[in-house]
Amino acid sequence: MSHASRRMISRRLLYGCLATREEIKLLQKSYTNHSSEGNGPEYNYSLSGRGKRSQKSFIGQKLDIAVQGEVLYGIHPISLALRAKKRQFYQLYLKKNTAFRAEAERAIEMAAKLSVPVVSVEKGVLDKLSGSRPNQGMCMDVSELPISTISSQIWTALKESRWKHPIWLMPYNVQDPMNFGAILRTSYFLGIDHVLAPQKNSCRLSPVVSKASSGALEVINMARIEEEKDILDTLQNWKQMGGVVIAASTAVLQGSTRIPLPDLLVDKPVFLIVGNEEKGISRTVMKQCDQAVYIAGSDAGLLGSLNVSVATGIILHHLVTENERIQD
CATH class of the missing domain: 3.40.1280.10 (SPOUT methyltransferase, trefoil knot domain)
Structure with missing residues (x-):
């Protein structure tokens, strides 16, 4: 079912209008498929949490990056992971032409001291790496956390x-x-x-x-x-x-x-x-x-x-x- 059709039926139900049994079944199936597919990367277990971008924002985009483990995103998770040194660090991805705040700069310095390769990429690449979740201009390819x-x-x-x-x-x-x-x-x-x-x-x-x-x-x-x-x-x-x-x-x-x-x-x-x-x-x-x-x-x-x-x-x-x- 198209997005427009799903929206039309949902609006009719919202305002108390009748919908056929077939339309309701299609609507339920559409939402089930939409929520189960998600747009989260497989290496992040396809968990929900798309942020502000819709799934179709990534249609036609390809990620020419081979992720070795899973992708941490955001300043605090990356900074504390580097500080704790419990994971293996494969690659740090930073948004191009960005003036990072002090905490992010410290994380970048820690990565350099640990000889973590650093790559500057476009915002769209970071959004794809993080599954469109808020990443604050920073993602890092890491191993799973040993527990x-x-x-x-x-x-x-x-x-x-x-x-x-x-x-x-x-x-x-x-x-x-x-x-x-x-x-x-x-x-x-x-x-x-x-x-x-x-x-x-x-x-x-x-x-x-x-x-x-x-x-x-x-x-x-x-x-x-x-x-x-x-x-x-x-x-x-x-x-x-x-x-x-x-x-x-x-x-x-x-x-x-x-x-x-x-x-x-x-x-x-x-x-x-x-x-x-x-x-x-x-x-x-x-x-x-x-x-x-x-x-x-x-x-x-x-x-x-x-x-x-x-x-x-x-x-x-x-x-x-x-x-x-x-x-x-």
Whole structure:
């Protein structure tokens, strides 16, 4: 279905006009195909997020660049990736004839010190590399970010916490890359010790996540948990070491308590779990939680919950405010 036809039928439905069953089916199919195809490059997992340019803006364009890995885009993700040195760096692409601000210039200097090849290209090339997402005149071809799998060695980090009562976070099966990135950004800003993410049923740690996190993905302490049983083992180990497991949830199971956020005491190491955008936290994981904490709203009848990244930020701020920082 053409864009004009899709717009015509949508407008008729908007104003209460009737459409045939065949037209509605075609409209649904058109939007499904449009959203599934996307214009995100394959090396960036074809994730959504087209920015201001439509898909047809790239019709007839060819990208004469062989991408070796995946493409980071934007000043902060590139700058922090260069600083962290966790990835391999293949090529830095800069917009031609651009006066970059100081932070971008520092990133370019870091790339030069690391002997990263730098190429000046037209804006259209950068838009194509980033899938038309905001790139601030800078893209970089890099390897995937290596994320370790949780092991017994990670527990030594409890002794190195900056908090009197360590704070760990698990975004449980959070699938939206913008939500995941926002959670990482807040966690890094507030100084959370570790973030653990399930290997399955979570979004990929893609350049979209890195951009949404403002580069926090590149520098935060993070590990993967492969299986559900590994999650349960981790939570049991946490409690055996004297910690408490907190679920951000309005639900509560027998054996645990449900309390409003202001009543949550921070007097033990805290393992916070925030749930999937739609399904929340599984029943098996909830059974391992000592408490379920919730954020009271002014009118839950009209809007019953917060976005997962917003709720996470509010709870994490409470955990650090009620804690004691013992080192930077």
